[in-house]
Amino acid sequence: MSTTGTLHSPKQVADRRARAPHTSMFARMLLRAAVLRRRRAAAALLAMIVAAAVATAMMNLYVDVQAKLRTEFRNYGANVVIVGKYGQSLAADALTKVDSASGPGGKALAVPFSYAVARTKDGQSVVVVGTDFTRARQLNHWWKVSHWPDEPNQALIGMRAATLVSPNRQPFELTFQGKAIELAPAGMLQTGAGEDSRVYLDQSEFQKWTGVSPSTIEVAVSGTTAEVETSIRQLAQLLPPADVRPVRQIMEAEANVLNKTRATLYASATLVVLTSALCVLATLMGWVFDRRRDFAIMKALGASERLVNGFFAAEAAAMGAVGAILGFFIGIGVAVWIGRANFHAPVVPRFGVFPYVLAGSVAVALISAILPITMLRRVQPAIILRGE
Amino acid sequence: MFPRIVYESFRHQARRKLLAGVAITLGVAVATAMIAVATDIGDKINRELRSYGANLIVTPQEDTLDVEVGGVNLKPPSDGAFLNEADLPKIRGTFWHNNIVGFSPMLQVTAKLGSGPDAKDVTLVGTYFNKPLHFGKQDFATGVRITHPWWKVTCGDGRLARSGRVEDSPAACGWPNDDSQDILVGERLAAKLVKKPGDTLDVANRQLTISGILSTGAAEDEDIVAPLAVAQQILGKPGAVRRVYVSALTKPQDAFATQDPNTMTPEVRDRWYCSPYVQSIAFQLQEVIPYSHAEQIRQVAQNEGTVLSRINGLMLLVTLAALLASALAVSAAMATAIFERRVEVGLMKALGAGNLTVSAIFFAEALLLALVGGVAGFSAGALLARQIGRSIFNSQISIEPVLFPVVLAIAVFVTFAGSAAAIRRAVKFDPVFALRGEG
Numbered sequence: 165m166s167t168t169g170t171l172h173s174p175k176q177v178a179d180r181r182a183r184a185p186h187t188s189m190f191a192r193m194l195l196r197a198a199v200l201r202r203r204r205a206a207a208a209l210l211a212m213i214v215a216a217a218v219a220t221a222m223m224n225l226y227v228d229v230q231a232k233l234r235t236e237f238r239n240y241g242a243n244v245v246i247v248g249k250y251g252q253s254l255a256a257d258a259l260t261k262v263d264s265a266s267g268p269g270g271k272a273l274a275v276p277f278s279y280a281v282a283r284t285k286d287g288q289s290v291v292v293v294g295t296d297f298t299r300a301r302q303l304n305h306w307w308k309v310s311h312w313p314d315e316p317n318q319a320l321i322g323m324r325a326a327t328l329v330s331p332n333r334q335p336f337e338l339t340f341q342g343k344a345i346e347l348a349p350a351g352m353l354q355t356g357a358g359e360d361s362r363v364y365l366d367q368s369e370f371q372k373w374t375g376v377s378p379s380t381i382e383v384a385v386s387g388t389t390a391e392v393e394t395s396i397r398q399l400a401q402l403l404p405p406a407d408v409r410p411v412r413q414i415m416e417a418e419a420n421v422l423n424k425t426r427a428t429l430y431a432s433a434t435l436v437v438l439t440s441a442l443c444v445l446a447t448l449m450g451w452v453f454d455r456r457r458d459f460a461i462m463k464a465l466g467a468s469e470r471l472v473n474g475f476f477a478a479e480a481a482a483m484g485a486v487g488a489i490l491g492f493f494i495g496i497g498v499a500v501w502i503g504r505a506n507f508h509a510p511v512v513p514r515f516g517v518f519p520y521v522l523a524g525s526v527a528v529a530l531i532s533a534i535l536p537i538t539m540l541r542r543v544q545p546a547i548i549l550r551g552e
Numbered sequence: 553m554f555p556r557i558v559y560e561s562f563r564h565q566a567r568r569k570l571l572a573g574v575a576i577t578l579g580v581a582v583a584t585a586m587i588a589v590a591t592d593i594g595d596k597i598n599r600e601l602r603s604y605g606a607n608l609i610v611t612p613q614e615d616t617l618d619v620e621v622g623g624v625n626l627k628p629p630s631d632g633a634f635l636n637e638a639d640l641p642k643i644r645g646t647f648w649h650n651n652i653v654g655f656s657p658m659l660q661v662t663a664k665l666g667s668g669p670d671a672k673d674v675t676l677v678g679t680y681f682n683k684p685l686h687f688g689k690q691d692f693a694t695g696v697r698i699t700h701p702w703w704k705v706t707c708g709d710g711r712l713a714r715s716g717r718v719e720d721s722p723a724a725c726g727w728p729n730d731d732s733q734d735i736l737v738g739e740r741l742a743a744k745l746v747k748k749p750g751d752t753l754d755v756a757n758r759q760l761t762i763s764g765i766l767s768t769g770a771a772e773d774e775d776i777v778a779p780l781a782v783a784q785q786i787l788g789k790p791g792a793v794r795r796v797y798v799s800a801l802t803k804p805q806d807a808f809a810t811q812d813p814n815t816m817t818p819e820v821r822d823r824w825y826c827s828p829y830v831q832s833i834a835f836q837l838q839e840v841i842p843y844s845h846a847e848q849i850r851q852v853a854q855n856e857g858t859v860l861s862r863i864n865g866l867m868l869l870v871t872l873a874a875l876l877a878s879a880l881a882v883s884a885a886m887a888t889a890i891f892e893r894r895v896e897v898g899l900m901k902a903l904g905a906g907n908l909t910v911s912a913i914f915f916a917e918a919l920l921l922a923l924v925g926g927v928a929g930f931s932a933g934a935l936l937a938r939q940i941g942r943s944i945f946n947s948q949i950s951i952e953p954v955l956f957p958v959v960l961a962i963a964v965f966v967t968f969a970g971s972a973a974a975i976r977r978a979v980k981f982d983p984v985f986a987l988r989g990e991g
Contacts, residue, residue, distance in 0.1 A: 207884075207887070211880065211884055214876075214877070214880055215877070215880075218876070218877050222870070222873065225866070229866060232862075233859070236859055236862055237859065239855045239858060240604065240851065240852075240855050241851060247622070279621040279622065281619060281621065281626060288617070289617070289626065289627070290617060290619070291618075291619055291620065291621055305854070305855075306851045306853075306855060307850070308850060324615075324618075325617060328617055354850070355849070355850045355851065356608075356609055356847040356849040356850045356851075356853070357609070357849055357850070357851065361617045361618040361619070361620070380622070409769055411769055411770070412702045412704075412769030412770070413604065413605055413700075413702045413768075413770065414604070415769075416603065416701070416702045417601070417604040417605070417702065420603045421597065421600045421859065424596070424600050424944055425597065425866075427943075427944040428589065428867070428940070428944055429866070429867075429870065431589075431940050431944065432586060432589065432870045432871075432874065433870070435582045435585065435586065436870065436873050436874045436877050438582075439578065439579065439582045439877040439881050440880075440881070442579075442881045443880045443881035443884050446571075446884040446885040447884040447887075447888065449888065450884070450887070450888025450891065453888075453892070454888075454891065454892070498873075502866075505869075506862060506865040506869060507862060
């Protein structure tokens with residue numbers, strides 16, 4: 165438009181106008197309407213953006229939160245346990261196989277355990293367990309350990325076992341099938357369960373002493389129920405002489421809590437998205453209704469019903485699309501922030517949500533434009549122009 | 553005159569007022585429902601987390617060490633100390649008895665299966681299934697069906713047991729009665745023995761009827777689970793209990809929870825005692841059960857707090873989003889409603905009304921709308937919250953009465969805030985332009 169103003173010769177102006185695309189009047193009307201009433205337009209656009217942002221954030225969270233919560237649930241420990249059939253030890257390469265199945269740095273964490281009943285100096289029985297301390301520490305976050313063993317011949321002693329084998333935290337001796345071993349207590353272990361009555365040793369030292377290899381591997385597999393079941397089938401194929409069982413206590417409780425949370429989140433997200441749509445509806449309807457004089461003038465100047473409807477529809481669609489794009493990015497930002505603030509882990513932006521947000525925004529915008537137009541259509545332009 | 557203007561405005565512009573009122577009602581309804589759900593979600597999820605099973609264990613104080621590998625007890629069964637079954641109902645007498653969802657005693661005995669030379673050892677666990685008990689005037693039932701929700705009883709052919717009791721229809725399988733001689737057989741043991749419900753098993757020279765096949769995914773799959781009294785008879789120690797699993801609703805622990813109650817001043821100690829921390833509940837259990845030691849099962853108890861706070865935090869943020877969205881919806885509706893009435897404002901001002909009077913009329917209308925919409929929205933929101941609670945958690949979401957004035961105040965505030973800018977613009981607008989129909 166500024167270019168038309170700078171041209172001097174009428175001929176040039178006429179040329180320029182003749183060469184201009186046919187739709188330019190339509191586009192210009194759209195543009196002028198937004199520029200002239202920028203405050204109202206900005207308010208409507210703002211409502212659009214906020215609604216799209218809230219909807220995007222909610223959809224993103226709904227998809228992502230389940231994965232986030234699943235990671236939290238892995239703090240409950242192993243959900244799959246592999247044991248030798250009929251109480252036998254597992255094959256020597258079982259752990260390597262489990263590790264390879266889950267891939268390097270993969271989704272599963274496997275911890276081996278081997279058990280033996282040893283005797284103290286005064287003839288009392290105590291269960292001694294060989295394990296990999298680094299892995300056990302990662303798997304069992306709830307173990308309360310005063311100090312993890314870091315030197316050879318150090319043992320982790322359960323709270324209740326300690327009163328028996330080493331009441332004053334002095335070094336002690338254990339015998340297994342006539343073979344004695346001298347151990348120093350590194351720290352105390354407290355769990356409130358069976359572990360409290362046991363003595364934990366490093367797997368290699370344990371095997372050197374007793375010759376017993378791991379009989380149990382506890383595995384924490386992350387993922388959905390279906391993914392965990394696939395892993396169980398894979399592991400069972402890989403280790404035919406072993407029993408691979410899901411830990412029902414952990415799996416069922418997790419599914420239960422997760423389902424309830426998801427359902428609540430779904431209900432809340434629906435409410436929030438509906439409310440945002442309502443907000444857009446109210447604002448946009450006001451914005452269109454407010455311009456009934458434009459509508460009346462267009463009709464009075466001879467614009468066809470189709471052109472007028474098209475004009476308002478195009479305006480609404482443009483506003484919906486712009487709002488959706490801006491709102492989408494703001495919404496992604498909000499979702500990422502919530503993920504950081506609540507779960508201390510970033511939420512992965514789901515760009516797959518975008519088409520839904522875009523379609524929803526444009527649809528709501530069109531509805532809010534068409535409703536007032538159909539109401540106005542019944543009114544004579546003259547009455548509107550008279551200000552009644 | 554003032555009330556009449558307001559009244560006439562509502563009478564003549566019923567449709568517009570209705571639109572604004574509907575927006576306020578919907579906004580308030582969503583806000584109420586979300587606040588109610590968010591404040592109650594902690595309690596609801598806490599209850600759901602109980603499906604992880606007991607978070608406290610009570611053992612005899614002078615107990616000997618457990619010698620247990622892979623669920624097989626290697627300790628002589630009569631060895632060590634026992635708790636007294638008669639003390640158990642006292643658990644309902646602790647300060648936080650309403651927080652105790654259930655408890656189940658356990659008594660493991662090793663019994664001979666079959667007779668003669670081919671008899672083999674099997675672990676028999678005595679427990680409560682759903683035992684009716686009473687403490688003082690309260691009657692209640694408790695047992696593994698509450699504390700171990702992942703235990704499933706099947707008929708051995710994949711069919712799930714009926715939820716009713718066995719005696720209702722003797723042919724069906726199901727949970728045994730607590731005063732019967734019926735037992736459950738772990739699914740692995742049942743597969744080994746080739747037994748099905750209705751068969752009898754010779755356990756320690758007693759003929760016990762199998763009422764169902766038990767599947768737990770843990771060590772009990774290899775065991776026999778029987779009513780507590782049966783295990784006590786086999787052991788020859790009536791009233792003996794080895795350990796008690798207690799499932800309690802607790803508050804996520806903080807630094808205060810882990811302090812030692814013996815070093816506290818009396819007031820601090822009272823506060824600690826009266827908070828439902830897992831530590832203070834353990835302390836109270838020890839008080840009511842003589843010669844006992846109660847401890848948290850850290851795997852269950854420690855993780856509860858994290859999961860709970862994550863879900864709580866999430867719902868709080870979602871509620872904030874909902875409040876923001878409904879506030880915007882209400883303001884948008886109000887702003888639109890007022891902007892349409894510039895001509896009216898122009899007329900009022902032309903007739904000599906001051907800015908203050910005009911604003912007062914609009915604010916009075918907004919107040920009326922907010923109050924009516926707020927009350928309607930609160931009721932609708934309460935219904936919505938109830939529906940959410942019933943369909944998702946199968947339980948009521950309680951609405952605190954204190955929420956009502958709060959929600960009403962928020963509704964009025966948001967309506968005012970939404971109207972303020974529009975009213976200011978309407979009042980500032982030159983009456984001449986307004987009356988000429990421009991702008």
